[in-house]
Amino acid sequence: MFGEQRPKLTKRQQEVLDYIRAYITEHGYPPTLRELGSHLGISSTNGVNDHLKALERKGYLARDEAKSRALVPIDTEDNMVSVPLLGRIAAGAPILAVEHVEDTVKVDRFFLGNSSEVFALRVQGESMIDDGIHDGDFIFVKKQPRARPGEIVVAWIEEEATVKRYYPEGDRIRFQPANDNFEPIYVSADEFRETRIIGVVVGIYRLMH
Amino acid sequence: MFGEQRPKLTKRQQEVLDYIRAYITEHGYPPTLRELGSHLGISSTNGVNDHLKALERKGYLARDEAKSRALVPIDTEDNMVSVPLLGRIAAGAPILAVEHVEDTVKVDRFFLGNSSEVFALRVQGESMIDDGIHDGDFIFVKKQPRARPGEIVVAWIEEEATVKRYYPEGDRIRFQPANDNFEPIYVSADEFRETRIIGVVVGIYRLMH
DNA sequence: TGACGTGCGGAACGTGTGTTCAGTACCTTA
DNA sequence: TAAGGTACTGAACACACGTTCCGCACGTCA
Numbered sequence: 001m002f003g004e005q006r007p008k009l010t011k012r013q014q015e016v017l018d019y020i021r022a023y024i025t026e027h028g029y030p031p032t033l034r035e036l037g038s039h040l041g042i043s044s045t046n047g048v049n050d051h052l053k054a055l056e057r058k059g060y061l062a063r064d065e066a067k068s069r070a071l072v073p074i075d076t077e078d079n080m081v082s083v084p085l086l087g088r089i090a091a092g093a094p095i096l097a098v099e100h101v102e103d104t105v106k107v108d109r110f111f112l113g114n115s116s117e118v119f120a121l122r123v124q125g126e127s128m129i130d131d132g133i134h135d136g137d138f139i140f141v142k143k144q145p146r147a148r149p150g151e152i153v154v155a156w157i158e159e160e161a162t163v164k165r166y167y168p169e170g171d172r173i174r175f176q177p178a179n180d181n182f183e184p185i186y187v188s189a190d191e192f193r194e195t196r197i198i199g200v201v202v203g204i205y206r207l208m209h
Numbered sequence: 210m211f212g213e214q215r216p217k218l219t220k221r222q223q224e225v226l227d228y229i230r231a232y233i234t235e236h237g238y239p240p241t242l243r244e245l246g247s248h249l250g251i252s253s254t255n256g257v258n259d260h261l262k263a264l265e266r267k268g269y270l271a272r273d274e275a276k277s278r279a280l281v282p283i284d285t286e287d288n289m290v291s292v293p294l295l296g297r298i299a300a301g302a303p304i305l306a307v308e309h310v311e312d313t314v315k316v317d318r319f320f321l322g323n324s325s326e327v328f329a330l331r332v333q334g335e336s337m338i339d340d341g342i343h344d345g346d347f348i349f350v351k352k353q354p355r356a357r358p359g360e361i362v363v364a365w366i367e368e369e370a371t372v373k374r375y376y377p378e379g380d381r382i383r384f385q386p387a388n389d390n391f392e393p394i395y396v397s398a399d400e401f402r403e404t405r406i407i408g409v410v411v412g413i414y415r416l417m418h
Numbered sequence: 419t420g421a422c423g424t425g426c427g428g429a430a431c432g433t434g435t436g437t438t439c440a441g442t443a444c445c446t447t448a
Numbered sequence: 449t450a451a452g453g454t455a456c457t458g459a460a461c462a463c464a465c466g467t468t469c470c471g472c473a474c475g476t477c478a
Contacts, residue, residue: 028281029239047456068277072237132341256426277465
């Protein structure tokens with residue numbers, strides 16, 4: 001759960017590892033020793049190899065012997081990713097400010113892929129219960145200013161962040177709860193400037209134990 | 210929304226592409242031409258190269274010239290991934306057989322990451338409705354033979370696949386619905402061989418339109 | 419009938435690539 | 449004081465690797 005202890009990396013070794021990750025992200029496959037050396041300002045492949053041996057020995061990198069580009073950075077804590085948890089939705093304060101980061105939740109990469117534009121909120125209330133979003137659930141929100149009709153969005157309505165379904169209806173927008181005990185919220189197109197769509201709900205997570 | 214048209218792949222070309230993806234998933238880096246040929250039963254690197262050229266020409270693969278292992282499969286529709294949809298759960302037939310693939314659903318990679326051991330099922334019935342799993346929902350199941358107590362699993366019970374919460378209770382196992390109108394299913398430890406856990410539910414998706 | 423795509427085998431070429439060895443310099447720990 | 453880790457240069461080696469050209473067989477399409 002908490003990942004085994006690994007020896008600390010030197011600054012230079014961290015640079016090497018960071019560049020391997022960046023190269024893979026950019027190209028889709030790992031770099032060669034000479035490509036690493038070229039970027040890091042190391043002219044000898046042996047200099048690069050020394051770093052790779054150190055990374056391997058300290059447990060940050062897996063290599064396959066004598067195979068080209070066989071560099072696989074090792075992720076800690078299995079496949080968990082930290083996502084900023086910004087606060088309870090429907091709270092009055094501006095929730096997107098960095099200062100309001102309450103915590104980070106670790107989520108299986110399964111749910112997030114590489115998307116960095118995702119944050120988490122904890123749902124307060126039962127206004128979306130018919131969509132299976134319960135009180136206390138975490139919702140994962142992909143930041144984007146637009147949504148398609150019918151999508152569940154997080155929107156900024158009347159100085160409050162709230163989660164509702166989004167239905168544009170000509171000169172007004174209907175924000176529809178999924179609970180018969182709640183009434184829809186209507187916002188006129190004029191006031192739409194103040195009613196920003198913060199993002200769309202892309203995942204729901206419920207603690208199971 | 211629907212991605213540009215791409216020429217259809219031949220069966221053989223699809224095999225090549227599938228193996229490239231599988232190799233990357235398994236190793237963390239792409240294969241060489243000879244590794245591809247070895248697995249596909251093609252002794253000549255030229256035979257493999259012909260396939261790669263075809264995949265590149267048809268828009269399924271990006272390559273960098275003359276660089277080793279520079280094979281990057283191209284995902285369509287931005288971040289969408291195809292997951293095999295194996296059938297309706299609670300149906301009587303063995304659902305994991307390849308022949309029962311009904312279709313593939315495209316899911317945002319957000320939900321899946323790189324995991325290839327995930328398949329989708331469509332839920333039939335309302336036995337898990339209190340967990341927000343509704344009739345017609347797609348559930349994403351990570352294949353694994355074990356589960357932690359309380360997790361929602363897909364299990365093979367009495368010649369049927371079903372989704373329930375998993376509660377081992379000493380000499381028996383309770384499979385618990387999330388609906389007061391349904392009774393739990395008890396399976397003795399003796400019969401556990403026939404009651405295989407197929408996987409755990411890692412995601413729920415509901416069509417929003 | 420001829421052109422084109424598919425699906426290979428076989429061989430040769432040139433260079434990309436990881437490995438290894440020898441050596442230097444600096445620093446920290448025992 | 450010796451040993452080991454860090455951080456490289458430089459050179460040489462062997463083979464892994466992508467490329468290219470030749471060939472064959474089979475199919476479809478106009």
